Amino acid sequence: MSETVVFVFIVIIGIGIFLSFLRMLKGPTASDRAVAVDTITTTVVALLVLLGLVFKRYVYLDVSLVYSLLAFIGLVALARFLERGI
Amino acid sequence: MSEIIGIVVISMGVAFDLFGCIGLVRLPDIYNRLQGATKCVTLGTCLILLGVLIHSGGAMGAKALLCAIFILLTSPTGAHALARGAHKSGVKLWEGSVMDKYADDKEGELDR
Numbered sequence: 001m002s003e004t005v006v007f008v009f010i011v012i013i014g015i016g017i018f019l020s021f022l023r024m025l026k027g028p029t030a031s032d033r034a035v036a037v038d039t040i041t042t043t044v045v046a047l048l049v050l051l052g053l054v055f056k057r058y059v060y061l062d063v064s065l066v067y068s069l070l071a072f073i074g075l076v077a078l079a080r081f082l083e084r085g086i
Numbered sequence: 087m088s089e090i091i092g093i094v095v096i097s098m099g100v101a102f103d104l105f106g107c108i109g110l111v112r113l114p115d116i117y118n119r120l121q122g123a124t125k126c127v128t129l130g131t132c133l134i135l136l137g138v139l140i141h142s143g144g145a146m147g148a149k150a151l152l153c154a155i156f157i158l159l160t161s162p163t164g165a166h167a168l169a170r171g172a173h174k175s176g177v178k179l180w181e182g183s184v185m186d187k188y189a190d191d192k193e194g195e196l197d198r
Contacts, residue, residue: 016107031172039123061149072160082171
């Protein structure tokens with residue numbers, strides 16, 4: 001029963017990722033796309049954790065930790081690029 | 087019992103995530119979108135990780151807590167850097183906005 005509920009949660013989070021993806025396609029400026037990518041990253045971390053809860057694999061949590069670290073570095077680099085135009 | 091509490095906390099986090107993504111689509115301006123997306127999605131993801139900690143415990147819970155602390159540290163920092171970069175690159179505010187303290191700051195007091 002618990003696994004069915006978590007599966008419904010995974011579908012809802014997939015809908016959220018799809019909405020952020022629409023904003024990433026549509027966004028008028030580059031900053032809008034960067035915000036959408038940041039939102040997709042944080043949501044994908046939640047998705048990975050829920051997948052690890054369903055499959056009972058610990059390695060998904062390690063993947064989500066490294067993924068959030070790399071996404072943070074990329075986001076800060078992108079913000080510096082938007083600020084100065086390197 | 088702890089499984090039920092964990093599922094309830096995870097469901098709250100999923101609701102926050104979905105509302106944050108809806109706000110990203112619906113709001114009119116990049117700064118409003120940053121408000122909606124970053125705050126809601128950060129809180130939602132941290133609630134999901136906290137729910138996994140309550141639900142499972144053990145090694146998986148420890149890793150989830152570590153990941154939650156990391157997201158709480160990095161996500162507002164990234165959003166702040168992104169808002170500053172967008173303002174400096176000349177993205178206009180929405181016409182319904184009433185104040186812009188960062189543009190009024192002549193001496194650069196806020197820019198340190």
